[in-house]
Amino acid sequence: MNKIKLFTAAMVLFVGFTITAQNKAKAFDIKDYALFGDKFKVGKVLTKAEMMKKYKNLKKGDTIVVQFVSNIKAVCKKKGCWMKMELAGDGESFVKFKDYGFFVPLNADNSQAIVNGKAFVDVVSVDELKHYAKDAGKSAAEIAKITKPEVTYSFEASGVYIKKS
Numbered sequence: 539m540n541k542i543k544l545f546t547a548a549m550v551l552f553v554g555f556t557i558t559a560q561n562k563a564k565a566f567d568i569k570d571y572a573l574f575g576d577k578f579k580v581g582k583v584l585t586k587a588e589m590m591k592k593y594k595n596l597k598k599g600d601t602i603v604v605q606f607v608s609n610i611k612a613v614c615k616k617k618g619c620w621m622k623m624e625l626a627g628d629g630e631s632f633v634k635f636k637d638y639g640f641f642v643p644l645n646a647d648n649s650q651a652i653v654n655g656k657a658f659v660d661v662v663s664v665d666e667l668k669h670y671a672k673d674a675g676k677s678a679a680e681i682a683k684i685t686k687p688e689v690t691y692s693f694e695a696s697g698v699y700i701k702k703s
Contacts, residue, residue, distance in 0.1 A: 566652070571699035575640040578654040578697045583607050590626040592657060593691040601658045606631075610642075610649050610700070614673045618642045623651065625691065631657070633693040646700055655695040662688050 566580045584592065586608040596602070611622040611630055618641035622630045633653055635641065642651075662670075664684055671681045 566699075568699075571652070571701055573697065573699055574642050575635060575695060575697040576654075578605075580652060580654075580699070581605060583652055586624050586629075587626040589631065589657070590629050590691075593625065593629070593631070593659065596657070596659045598659050598661065601656050603655070604657050605652060605654045606657075607650065607652045610646050610651050612674060613642055613644055613646050614670075615644055615675045616673050618644050618646070620670070620673075621646065621651075623653065623693075629691065631691045631693045632660075632662075633695050633698075635698075636694055636696045640698075642698060642700060649703065650701040652699040653693060653695040654697045655693055657691070657693050660690050660692040662690050 566583075582605065584604060584606040586606065589604070589606040589608070592602060592604065606623075608623040608625065608631075611624055613621045619635065619638065621633045621642055623633055625631055636655065664687060667684045667688055668681050671684060
């Protein structure tokens with residue numbers, strides 16, 4: 539009788555682990571995503587909460603190579619040459635593309651994306667902030683309110699997978 543209970547328990551565990559592994563494998567299906575930039579193998583992908591924790595531990599000058607998944611909050615409306623991705627709370631990561639080598643679709647706002655590249659903390663000048671605000675289609679009044687540099691959570695992506703709608 540104990541052998542039957544042991545065998546049953548082992549089978550339940552085996553099936554549970556198999557289902558969990560299959561669900562993780564299905565989390566990223568390349569057919570569901572469009573690639574921009576360099577192709578990369580999706581590995582240890584951080585959530586927006588995990589990425590925020592990484593940023594909080596960085597100082598200006600620190601750089602880490604990482605992948606994270608989140609929603610795109612905004613995209614440059616002129617060329618698609620940058621995007622802002624959600625972080626935990628009301629945080630965001632400002633993503634540029636390596637060597638200005640690729641762009642993302644102008645209508646990618648609110649899409650899920652996986653970025654691969656380098657995360658770092660940056661201080662952005664007033665002139666650069668105004669330039670980005672203009673690219674984002676902000677009004678002259680909104681642009682005029684930009685009066686001091688800003689510490690940003692920055693990211694240089696070598697590749698981006700954006701989920702197809």
